[in-house]
Amino acid sequence: MNDNPVFEIKDLKLWYGSNQALQDINMSIKEKEVLAIIGPSGCGKSSFLKTLNRMVDLVGSAKLSGEIYYLGKNIYSQETNVIELRKQVGMVFQKPNPFPQSIYENVAFAPKLHETKNKSNLDQIVKTSLQQAFLWDEVNDRLKNQALSLSGGQQQRLCIARALASKPEVILMDEPCSALDPVSTSKIESLITTLKEKYTVVIVTHNMQQAARISDRTAFFLNGELVELDKTDKVFTNPKDSRTEDYITGRFG
Numbered sequence: 001m002n003d004n005p006v007f008e009i010k011d012l013k014l015w016y017g018s019n020q021a022l023q024d025i026n027m028s029i030k031e032k033e034v035l036a037i038i039g040p041s042g043c044g045k046s047s048f049l050k051t052l053n054r055m056v057d058l059v060g061s062a063k064l065s066g067e068i069y070y071l072g073k074n075i076y077s078q079e080t081n082v083i084e085l086r087k088q089v090g091m092v093f094q095k096p097n098p099f100p101q102s103i104y105e106n107v108a109f110a111p112k113l114h115e116t117k118n119k120s121n122l123d124q125i126v127k128t129s130l131q132q133a134f135l136w137d138e139v140n141d142r143l144k145n146q147a148l149s150l151s152g153g154q155q156q157r158l159c160i161a162r163a164l165a166s167k168p169e170v171i172l173m174d175e176p177c178s179a180l181d182p183v184s185t186s187k188i189e190s191l192i193t194t195l196k197e198k199y200t201v202v203i204v205t206h207n208m209q210q211a212a213r214i215s216d217r218t219a220f221f222l223n224g225e226l227v228e229l230d231k232t233d234k235v236f237t238n239p240k241d242s243r244t245e246d247y248i249t250g251r252f253g
């Protein structure tokens with residue numbers, strides 16, 4: 001982690017129709033940090049994540065005010081190329097969602113569309129991305145097999161490899177382990193701690209132990225408000241706000 005901001009979020013508010021989901025969020029996300037977003041169900045964690053690569057645009061009723069700067073540029077300005085933004089700010093979802101195609105095609109999909117049609121270049125991108133996602137050793141002899149034939153944990157690592165193949169700067173993860181068993185969860189956690197050497201990772205998690213294990217900083221959201229954002233050990237051992245303390249000690253949520 002360093003102090004350069006990748007994202008700067010200023011006075012961010014979000015509504016779905018008349019329901020306000022985010023209230024005056026001001027914060028920055030630093031280069032090559034793992035930032036965990038925690039908070040009770042419905043507090044706005046996923047909504048916040050989706051504002052960072054404009055996935056929230058896909059919700060018809062969503063209305064947003066404020067600014068989000070990604071590497072100094074306001075991503076909600078008219079000049080933003082949303083496809084390019086989503087390549088640079090990739091996303092991994094709660095349920096693994098590989099395309100119903102081969103392992104190879106899943107990873108090669110975006111590079112083929114945006115970068116190269118050359119077979120040996122694509123082979124190299126597929127290999128490197130699968131290696132980075134700690135999956136290569138398990139699948140290198142069956143790249144032509146259906147992605148859906150993989151286990152849930154392998155599918156999730158494939159989705160991470162697919163995101164990495166677009167050469168992102170940032171990877172957003174929305175509860176990436178919630179559908180996985182403990183062994184697969186621990187593989188994804190180790191993967192995340194190595195990813196931060198090269199990428200910025202923002203992860204929504206319900207699992208506070210997970211946040212404590214893998215993140216550098218933790219943001220606690222409550223009712224759409226950012227209550228506290230600090231170094232993870234500080235948030236978990238000596239929070240500033242009594243609401244954070246109540247949440248991490250299990251008094252609600």
Ligand SMILES: Nc1ncnc2c1ncn2[C@@H]1O[C@H](COP(=O)(O)OP(=O)(O)OP(=O)(O)O)[C@@H](O)[C@H]1O
Pocket residue numbers: 016019021039040041042043044045046047048059061
């Ligand atoms: N697509 C949508 N349309 C309308 N309202 C939505 C939509 N998505 C979320 N909301 C509302 O926005 C608020 C925040 O929801 P959000 O999913 O961001 O919370 P969350 O903290 O991620 O919850 P969870 O931990 O249960 O996934 C909730 O009141 C929710 O009902």
